[in-house]
Amino acid sequence: MTETATPKRRRVPRETPGVPKTKPGEPPPVVAPETAPDRTPHPAPRPKDAPRTMRDLRLARSSKRRPQKREENPLREGLRLERVPDPSTLVLFGATGDLAHRKVVPALYQLWRTNLLPHEFVVLAIGRRPYDDATLRDELRTSLEKYSRVLPLDEAAWRSFSSRIRYQHLDFADPAGYDALAKRLAEIDKEQNSRGNHLFYLATQPSAFAEIVSQLGRVGLDHERHEGGWRRVVIEKPFGHDLDSAIRLNREVGKVFRERQVYRIDHYLGKETVRNLLVFRFGNGIFEPIWNRRHIDHVQITVAESIGVENRGAFYEETGASRDFLQNHLLQLMSLVAMEPPATFEADALRDEKVKVIRAIGELSPDEIRTDVVRGQYGKGWVAAKPVAGYREEPEVNRDSETETFIAARFEVDDWRWSGVPFYLRTGKRLPKRATEIAIQFKEVPHRLFKDSSSEPDPNLLAIRIQPDEGIMLRFGAKVPGLGIDVRSVTMDFTYGSAFSVDSPDAYETLILDALLGDASLFTRADEVETAWGIVTPIIDSWANDDAPNFPNYEAGTWGPEEADQLLKREGRRWRRI
Numbered sequence: 339m340t341e342t343a344t345p346k347r348r349r350v351p352r353e354t355p356g357v358p359k360t361k362p363g364e365p366p367p368v369v370a371p372e373t374a375p376d377r378t379p380h381p382a383p384r385p386k387d388a389p390r391t392m393r394d395l396r397l398a399r400s401s402k403r404r405p406q407k408r409e410e411n412p413l414r415e416g417l418r419l420e421r422v423p424d425p426s427t428l429v430l431f432g433a434t435g436d437l438a439h440r441k442v443v444p445a446l447y448q449l450w451r452t453n454l455l456p457h458e459f460v461v462l463a464i465g466r467r468p469y470d471d472a473t474l475r476d477e478l479r480t481s482l483e484k485y486s487r488v489l490p491l492d493e494a495a496w497r498s499f500s501s502r503i504r505y506q507h508l509d510f511a512d513p514a515g516y517d518a519l520a521k522r523l524a525e526i527d528k529e530q531n532s533r534g535n536h537l538f539y540l541a542t543q544p545s546a547f548a549e550i551v552s553q554l555g556r557v558g559l560d561h562e563r564h565e566g567g568w569r570r571v572v573i574e575k576p577f578g579h580d581l582d583s584a585i586r587l588n589r590e591v592g593k594v595f596r597e598r599q600v601y602r603i604d605h606y607l608g609k610e611t612v613r614n615l616l617v618f619r620f621g622n623g624i625f626e627p628i629w630n631r632r633h634i635d636h637v638q639i640t641v642a643e644s645i646g647v648e649n650r651g652a653f654y655e656e657t658g659a660s661r662d663f664l665q666n667h668l669l670q671l672m673s674l675v676a677m678e679p680p681a682t683f684e685a686d687a688l689r690d691e692k693v694k695v696i697r698a699i700g701e702l703s704p705d706e707i708r709t710d711v712v713r714g715q716y717g718k719g720w721v722a723a724k725p726v727a728g729y730r731e732e733p734e735v736n737r738d739s740e741t742e743t744f745i746a747a748r749f750e751v752d753d754w755r756w757s758g759v760p761f762y763l764r765t766g767k768r769l770p771k772r773a774t775e776i777a778i779q780f781k782e783v784p785h786r787l788f789k790d791s792s793s794e795p796d797p798n799l800l801a802i803r804i805q806p807d808e809g810i811m812l813r814f815g816a817k818v819p820g821l822g823i824d825v826r827s828v829t830m831d832f833t834y835g836s837a838f839s840v841d842s843p844d845a846y847e848t849l850i851l852d853a854l855l856g857d858a859s860l861f862t863r864a865d866e867v868e869t870a871w872g873i874v875t876p877i878i879d880s881w882a883n884d885d886a887p888n889f890p891n892y893e894a895g896t897w898g899p900e901e902a903d904q905l906l907k908r909e910g911r912r913w914r915r916i
């Protein structure tokens with residue numbers, strides 16, 4: 339059964355202070371940048387093909403390009419207020435590295451291509467290699483041809499985007515380089531009239547974070563000015579290696595930037611379906627009353643990857659699944675499922691509620707770690723009908739490695755809403771497929787009425803598919819057509835692809851745009867990061883004191899070690915087959 343939403347009434351966007359109201363049927367208004375002078379009068383009503391972004395507006399004014407009429411999906415019409423960031427410079431540290439090439443630059447290109455960046459935007463790429471602008475642009479183009487989510491490249495968009503990219507050579511540990519950087523930024527600000535708006539994006543090795551931040555502070559690049567000019571820093575994960583190092587790093591960053599200037603990335607929070615979880619829970623009236631211990635039996639969160647460690651053996655040896663996934667992605671997903679409704683949709687209101695959940699999980703005792711946490715490491719096996727090597731045979735991996743590539747854990751949230759409801763979390767590399775899913779398993783009906791049915795329907799289940807095939811599925815019992823009363827489980831399915839017929843943006847597009855707009859809702863706050871480490875660090879420490887694990891303990895291409903199944907079986911449950 340497929341459910342396709344057909345709105346009866348078109349939704350009117352919520353009114354935002356300073357933003358003109360949109361009437362049904364009208365396109366969304368252009369919102370003036372945060373610190374720029376209000377150059378945009380707020381006309382009403384606006385024609386259907388009115389410019390939608392500041393860039394469109396400027397181009398239309400100078401008659402360089404007629405604004406194009408967009409074919410809107412009726413389900414999306416009138417739903418979005420597109421804001422364009424202030425004129426600014428994104429200073430990309432680690433610009434020659436893997437993350438910049440695979441994720442950050444493709445996201446920036448896509449934002450530029452879709453007119454979501456201001457025209458006065460510069461990417462100042464920082465690296466240690468002796469490049470010039472042209473070398474870097476050539477390299478980035480080659481990567482974009484591989485990693486851009488929309489191919490082939492749009493030549494005109496690439497030409498204009500690449501002209502916004504500049505290269506600056508800098509050795510992270512050399513103070514003179516930061517003086518030169520400050521000078522270069524001042525020149526760019528003058529040339530672009532970008533008023534000192536700088537976003538520092540740290541896509542480097544984590545070991546360089548503290549040094550870069552402290553040098554930025556030394557040359558005054560953290561200072562926000564009264565007359566405009568914001569300064570923000572985006573820090574990639576992993577944020578610390580354990581609780582102590584995370585506290586130290588937060589302290590170092592806090593010496594230079596104020597918390598509201600710091601944007602810690604967990605890219606799972608930028609995924610469209612993860613953001614939809616908030617809308618699903620708090621934008622609908624019917625789920626909230628049953629979202630608790632009275633109706634929910636347990637929750638399962640699975641993040642399965644079919645890939646191995648690829649070319650990141652050295653990194654993964656230091657990390658393992660607990661640091662790479664549990665401390666961040668999995669606990670973040672769990673906090674979104676379990677949090678109370680925030681009073682407002684503002685960054686701190688949202689993060690206050692998330693951190694309460696993580697606090698309510700509390701530290702597991704050594705006994706609980708032994709019984710409720712399972713670790714695994716893949717041996718050789720078959721994935722997608724191809725033979726693959728075991729973890730210990732991967733490049734840059736120790737032949738006796740004790741690093742876990744799989745973790746499953748049972749947590750409880752000790753609060754009024756969730757007391758006694760287990761949350762089972764699992765993640766692993768080299769599992770049979772790539773799939774991320776949150777399954778809310780409801781309780782059985784209190785009284786079985788249809789005892790004569792030839793089969794018993796399963797209790798209701800809500801499965802939120804984060805990726806791939808993004809969507810939501812509800813399972814319920816239905817009568818099989820016929821004279822008797824036979825009840826079977828059927829499903830009602832919502833899929834993003836068929837409902838909205840648009841591609842979702844990549845998580846990095848969402849997050850970079852939010853950081854440029856100054857919206858920190860989807861970034862993790864210092865206390866969240868530390869609280870999450872407070873759960874993971876005792877687990878890692880306890881393993882360090884245990885006997886060597888019996889690794890490898892699962893074959894590549896299977897769903898992890900047998901103990902992960904036991905974790906649920908002993909309580910009469912099983913992992914959902916995904």
Ligand code: BG6
Pocket residue numbers: 643662
């Ligand atoms: C990263 C991890 O944070 O997320 C990787 O470091 C992992 O190990 C990746 O492969 C998965 O991201 P996604 O978006 O493909 O699910």
